[in-house]
Amino acid sequence: xxxxxxxxxxxxxxxxxxxxxxxxxxxxxxxxxxxxxxxxxxxxxxxxxxxxxxxxxxxxxxxxxxxxxxxxxxxxxxxxxxxxxxxxxxxxxxxxxxxxxxxxxxxxxxxxxxxxxxxxxxxxxxxxxxxxxxxxxxxxxxxxxxxxxxxxxxxxxxxxxxxxxxxxxxxxxxxxxxxxxxxxxxxxxxxxxxxxxxxxxxxxxxxxxxxxxxxxxxxxxxxxxxxxxxxxxxxxxxxxxxxxxxxxxxxxxxxxxxxxxxxxxxxxxxxxxxxxxxxxxxxxxxxxxxxxxxxxxxxxxxxxxxxxxxxxxxxxxxxxxxxxxxxxxxxxxxxxxxxxxxxxxxxxxxxxxxxxxxxxxxxxxx
Numbered sequence: 001x002x003x004x005x006x007x008x009x010x011x012x013x014x015x016x017x018x019x020x021x022x023x024x025x026x027x028x029x030x031x032x033x034x035x036x037x038x039x040x041x042x043x044x045x046x047x048x049x050x051x052x053x054x055x056x057x058x059x060x061x062x063x064x065x066x067x068x069x070x071x072x073x074x075x076x077x078x079x080x081x082x083x084x085x086x087x088x089x090x091x092x093x094x095x096x097x098x099x100x101x102x103x104x105x106x107x108x109x110x111x112x113x114x115x116x117x118x119x120x121x122x123x124x125x126x127x128x129x130x131x132x133x134x135x136x137x138x139x140x141x142x143x144x145x146x147x148x149x150x151x152x153x154x155x156x157x158x159x160x161x162x163x164x165x166x167x168x169x170x171x172x173x174x175x176x177x178x179x180x181x182x183x184x185x186x187x188x189x190x191x192x193x194x195x196x197x198x199x200x201x202x203x204x205x206x207x208x209x210x211x212x213x214x215x216x217x218x219x220x221x222x223x224x225x226x227x228x229x230x231x232x233x234x235x236x237x238x239x240x241x242x243x244x245x246x247x248x249x250x251x252x253x254x255x256x257x258x259x260x261x262x263x264x265x266x267x268x269x270x271x272x273x274x275x276x277x278x279x280x281x282x283x284x285x286x287x288x289x290x291x292x293x294x295x296x297x298x299x300x301x302x303x304x305x306x307x308x309x310x311x312x313x314x315x316x317x318x319x320x321x322x323x324x325x326x327x328x329x330x331x332x333x334x335x336x337x338x339x340x341x342x343x344x345x346x347x348x349x350x351x352x353x354x355x356x357x358x359x360x361x362x363x364x365x366x
Contacts, residue, residue, distance in 0.1 A: 002095055007181040010036040011096035013087060014045045014059055014067070015106055017078075021055050023194075023237075024102035026062045028187055030195035031129060032100055033063030038131040039097070039158065044068060046090060048083055050076035053207060060205025061197040068094075070210050077223040078106055084113040085218050090210065091118055096182050098160055100129075103186035111186040120180040123162035127172075127191045127291065127314070130161040136174075139163075143314070144172065159183065165291040165311070172291075190237040191295040193318075233286040234270045236294040241269025241302075242316070244289055247276050248305015248326065248345050257282075259349035260304055266356045267300065272316075274306050290315035302352075304345040308333025325349065 010032045014025040025045075032043045045059040045067040056067035070086050087110070091099065099114075101107040103125050115122035128143075130136035133155045140148050159176040160183040166173040177183045236242060243264040249256025260271045273283035275290050289296055290312040301319035306312060308324070308331055316322070317336055324337035325345045334340040341348050 002181075004179075004181055007095045007097040009041050009044055009094070009096045010039065010098040011044045011046055011091070011100070011182070012059075012064070013099065013101045013107070013110070014047045015102055015104060016047065016049050016052055016055060017106075019049070019052060019055070021058060022102065022104065024104060024107075024187075024189045025059060026194045026197075027189070027192040028100050028102060029059055029062040029064050031187070031192040032098070033195065035098060035129060035131050035160070036063075038135075041097070042066065044094075044096065046070070046087065048075045048086055053209065056207040057202045057205055058197075059202075061199060061202030062195050063201070064205055066206045066208060068208050068210050070212055072212075072214055074214050074216065074219060077226065079219050079221055079223065080109055080113055081219045081221065082214060083110055084117060086212050086214055087114050088117045089212055091182060099182040099184045101184070101186045103188045107186050111184065115184050118182065118184075120182060120184055121175075121177040123164055123175045123177075123185040126162045126164045126185040126187045127295065128163040129185070129187070129192075130163075131158060133157050133161075136161050160185070165314075188295065190297070193297070234272075236270060236272055236287070236289065236296050239270045239296070240298050241267040241300045242272045242289065242296055242298045242319075243267070243269055243302040243304065244272035244274065244306060244316070245277060245283070245304050246274040246306030246312075249277075250280075250282075252346065253282055255346060256305070256349075259345065259353070262353045263302060263304075263349060263356070266353050266360060269298070269300070272296070274309075274312050303333050303337070304349055306333055307331045308336070325352075 012028045012032050015022045036043045042065040043063050045064040048070045050073050053069050059067050101111045111122055133153050137148050140146050159178050161174050162185045163174045243260045245260045264271050272289040273287040277283040278288045291314045295315045297318050299320045301316050301322045303324045322337045323339045324333040325341045325348045329342045
């Protein structure tokens, strides 16, 4: 049995679909680069599929030193059995210290199966990662109510500190895995900042084609066809402008939703929501911003009738510009807002939309 000290390196499972890398891959590789620098080690991307070697260099542009490619017609379509076997075989062969997987639909299925086979722990739906304890303490100082100056921390601890929402987002829990390797987590899409692409680093990345054993007998399901649903969902993560609504619209729900949509339309954005409206069935899950929803980084975030509970703030506080509208001058949302308007959203919202339209029309007329 390998010793814990035998495990080296930070690995990222890089998901591709139909020969296209997923945005989560670039976020995870960028974050892995930071962790690896703290550990003084390397970043390895693990890419599975059929004829996907050509995708590997792009991962290097975001921080991967090496990309290991496992190619086979049996890996063309995702199956839990096939992908889990190849990943676990690679891990047992090379012994990475850390393995990160995106908490996508595929990753949520794959992560637990791999962790069970590797006899290690898995922290699911992670929103923050640290190796260096000093950085972790700074994170706690800024993102929690813990009096860190009166707590004892082991500053020599080099375990991966994996932070995730708990108890429905009402608490944040940091989990470590000190006795087993690799340290594994599935990471929520959109929470890790994507680094700047570096073409020189991409060109210098080593791409290694791996030999592995995989037969049809290893896969206990057969994919007959892939059917795509036509359901339209809002793209919060990719939006430059998000206009979110909270409990403040409940006195006239339809009017409140229309105000938000009108503002979003004028700015070329999308409508988001607090968890309270999703739980009440007023908005659908794909609109939810926050710890238990989506983490967004738009250029403009407008909060209409949102008080600013910590669970919501965690999902939007890194927006470039935050505008808050709330009747309560003591609402916590004003503490992080760049511009705060104390007033009734049913009056302020339409006036904002009118003024924005005037500006847009003036620009168009030039």
